[in-house]
Amino acid sequence: xxxxxxxxxxxxxxxxxxxxxxxxxxSELDQAIGDGDHGHNMARGFAEVEKKIASKTYDDxxxxxxxxxxxxxxxxxxxxxxxxxxxxxxxxxVWKGKAEVSDEEFAEGLKAAIDGIAQRGKSExxxxxxxxxxxxxxQEAEKGNIEAEQLAQxxxxxxxxxxxxxxxxxxxxxxxxxxxxHLDPGAYSSYLLFEALVEAIEAGGEANG
Amino acid sequence: xxxxxxxxxxxxxxxxxxxxAAHPNEIKRLAETNVIxxxxxxxxxxxxxxxxxxxxxEPAHAGYVxxxxxxxxxxxxxxxSPTPDQVYEAIKAVDGGVGVLLIVxxxxxxxxxxxxxxxxxKDEGIKVEQVIIRDDVAIANPEDRRGVAGTIFVHKIAGAAxxxxxxxxxxxxxxxxxxxxxxxxGVSLSPSIVPASGxxxxxxxxxxMEIGTGIHGEQGIERKTLKPADExxxxxxxxxxxxxxxxxxxxxxxxxxxxxxxxxxxxxxxRKVSExxxxxxxxxxxxxxxxxxxxxEMAGCSVSILKLDDELEYFLH
Numbered sequence: 371x372x373x374x375x376x377x378x379x380x381x382x383x384x385x386x387x388x389x390x391x392x393x394x395x396x397s398e399l400d401q402a403i404g405d406g407d408h409g410h411n412m413a414r415g416f417a418e419v420e421k422k423i424a425s426k427t428y429d430d431x432x433x434x435x436x437x438x439x440x441x442x443x444x445x446x447x448x449x450x451x452x453x454x455x456x457x458x459x460x461x462x463x464v465w466k467g468k469a470e471v472s473d474e475e476f477a478e479g480l481k482a483a484i485d486g487i488a489q490r491g492k493s494e495x496x497x498x499x500x501x502x503x504x505x506x507x508x509q510e511a512e513k514g515n516i517e518a519e520q521l522a523q524x525x526x527x528x529x530x531x532x533x534x535x536x537x538x539x540x541x542x543x544x545x546x547x548x549x550x551x552h553l554d555p556g557a558y559s560s561y562l563l564f565e566a567l568v569e570a571i572e573a574g575g576e577a578n579g
Numbered sequence: 580x581x582x583x584x585x586x587x588x589x590x591x592x593x594x595x596x597x598x599x600a601a602h603p604n605e606i607k608r609l610a611e612t613n614v615i616x617x618x619x620x621x622x623x624x625x626x627x628x629x630x631x632x633x634x635x636x637e638p639a640h641a642g643y644v645x646x647x648x649x650x651x652x653x654x655x656x657x658x659x660s661p662t663p664d665q666v667y668e669a670i671k672a673v674d675g676g677v678g679v680l681l682i683v684x685x686x687x688x689x690x691x692x693x694x695x696x697x698x699x700x701k702d703e704g705i706k707v708e709q710v711i712i713r714d715d716v717a718i719a720n721p722e723d724r725r726g727v728a729g730t731i732f733v734h735k736i737a738g739a740a741x742x743x744x745x746x747x748x749x750x751x752x753x754x755x756x757x758x759x760x761x762x763x764x765g766v767s768l769s770p771s772i773v774p775a776s777g778x779x780x781x782x783x784x785x786x787x788m789e790i791g792t793g794i795h796g797e798q799g800i801e802r803k804t805l806k807p808a809d810e811x812x813x814x815x816x817x818x819x820x821x822x823x824x825x826x827x828x829x830x831x832x833x834x835x836x837x838x839x840x841x842x843x844x845x846x847x848x849x850r851k852v853s854e855x856x857x858x859x860x861x862x863x864x865x866x867x868x869x870x871x872x873x874x875x876e877m878a879g880c881s882v883s884i885l886k887l888d889d890e891l892e893y894f895l896h
Contacts, residue, residue, distance in 0.1 A: 397775075397776055401776070401778070401780065405658050405659075405773075405780070405795045405796070405797070406658075406773055406776050406778075406780055407656070407657075407658055407659050407773060407775065407776070410775045410776070411656075411659060443662060443663060443664065443695070444662050444663070444664040444665075445662065446662070447633075447655050447656055447659040447660050447661055447662050447688065447692065448633075448655075448659045448660050448688040449660070449686075449687045449688035449691060450688075451660070451662055451688070451692065452663065452688070452691040452692055452695055453691070490691055490695075491687065491691065539687065540687045541686070541687070541793075541795075541797055543723060544718060544723070544725075544793065544797050544798065545798055548798070
C-alpha cells in the first residue's frame with residue numbers, strides 16, 4: 371500500500387464524507403444502545419478536520435494526521451472525541467517526518483493508536499467498542515503486503531461481529547445483555563474510517579498515474 | 580419536534596448568550612469558548628471549582644456558577660461531553676493559585692475529556708483534583724453508576740467549603756465524602772428529544788413509565804404500567820434504601836424535575852417521599868423541590884437522598 375502524505379490527507383477527507391453520508395445511520399445505532407449523537411458528532415468533527423487540512427500543504431503523514439487529531443479532540447466531544455483524537459495523535463507520532471509510510475510503519479501507527487484508545491478508554495478487545503474493529507485490522511496489517519480493500523473487508527467483518535458482543539464499556543454497558551443484537555456505533559464509524567482508506571488509495575493512484 | 584429554537588447548530592451558543600444576558604453581574608462567558616465563569620474569576624487564594632458536561636440539563640451546570648457554588652461550568656453540545664481544550668480554558672480561568680477541583684459526572688465521555696484537560700493543566704503547573712459522581716443506583720455495579728442530580732449536593736457543599744477558604748485537598752475530600760453519601764433514582768414518563776436528531780430518545784406508551792432512566796434517556800431497570808404517585812414514591816425510596824441506612828440519621832432530600840413535570844407533581848411526590856423517610860426515623864434537615872438537573876423535556880423526576888454528618892450539614896446550609 372502506498373500511503374503518501376497526499377493519500378493520508380485524502381483518507382481523512384474521504385472519512386469525513388463517509389461520516390457525513392452515514393451520520394443518520396450512526397446516530398440511529400447509537401440511539402439503540404447509547405445516547406444517539408455519535409453520527410452527528412463524528413460528522414461535525416470531520417467537517418472541522420476538512421476545514422483545517424483541505425487547503426493546507428503538509429510535508430509528512432504525521433503532520434496531517436496530527437492536525438486531524440487536534441481538531442477531533444477539540445471539536446467532537448463525547449467519548450468519540452478523546453478516543454479518535456488520541457488514536458490519531460498516537461499514530462501521528464509514529465508517522466512524524468515521513469512523507470510516505472511503509473506497510474510496516476502503517477502497522478506500527480495502528481498499534482500506537484490502539485494502545486492509545488485502550489489506555490484512554492480503559493478498554494480491551496471483546497467489550498463491544500471500536501477496538502473490536504481496530505485490533506483485527508492491525509492483525510491483518512501486520513501480515514504485510516497491505517491491501518486497503520483487505521483491511522476494509524476485515525474491518526467490515528469485525529464490525530458486523532460486534533452485534534453478538536455484550537457491551538462492557540460506555541453507555542451501552544448499562545444495557546448489559548440487552549446490548550447484544552445491536553452493532554456498536556464506534557465500531558461502525560471505525561469501519562467507515564478504514565473503508566475511506568480504500569477510496570483514498572484509489573484516488574491517490576489516479577492522481578499519481 | 581416542537582421547540583423554541585432557531586437553528587439547531589446555534590442552540591448552545593444562543594442559550595449561553597441568553598444566560599449571560601440574564602445575569603451580567605454574576606457570570607461571563609470566556610471568549611471563544613462555551614465556558615461560563617464567575618464574573619470575578621479567578622479569585623486569588625480560593626480553590627476553583629469546575630464542573631460541566633453535555634447541555635440539556637439546565638440549570639446544570641452553568642446555572643450553578645456563582646457565590647458559594649461553582650467558579651466555572653464547561654458546556655458541551657446537547658447531551659455531549661465538552662472537549663478537553665474547553666475544560667482546560669475553564670481551569671486556567673478560575674485557578675486562583677491554590678488549585679482547581681473538577682466535579683465530573685460518571686459518563687465515559689465526561690471522564691475522558693476532563694481527564695485529558697486535567698493532564699494538560701498539570702503540565703502547566705496547575706494543581707488539579709477530580710471527584711467523579713456516581714449516585715444513580717439504577718446501575719448495579721457501583722463503579723459504573725451514572726452521575727445524576729446528586730451532583731448538585733456536591734456543587735453546594737464543595738462550593739461553600741471553597742468560599743470558606745479550605746484547601747484543595749480538604750475540598751476534594753469533602754466533595755468525595757458527599758459523593759459517597761448521596762444516592763439517586765429516577766422515573767420517567769416521557770422521553771426527551773435531542774434537537775440534532777429530532778426524535779425521541781426512547782419510546783414509552785401512554786400508560787407506561789420507566790424506573791431508573793438515566794438523565795440522557797438511558798434505559799432504566801424496569802418498564803411498567805404507570806402507577807399513582809404514592810406507589811412510585813414508595814418504589815423509588817425502597818430502591819434507594821437498599822443502598823443506605825438512614826435510620827436516626829440526618830438527611831437532605833432532593834425531588835428533581837426532569838424538565839416537563841410541573842412543580843405541582845413534584846410536591847405530590849415529595850409529600851409521600853418525606854412521609855416514608857420520616858417513618859424510617861430519618862431527620863430531613865433540608866429539602867430541595869424543583870428543577871436542578873433536567874433532561875431537556877423529559878417528564879418524570881428523580882429522588883436523591885444525601886446522608887449528612889456535621890460537616891456536610893454545615894456546608895449545605
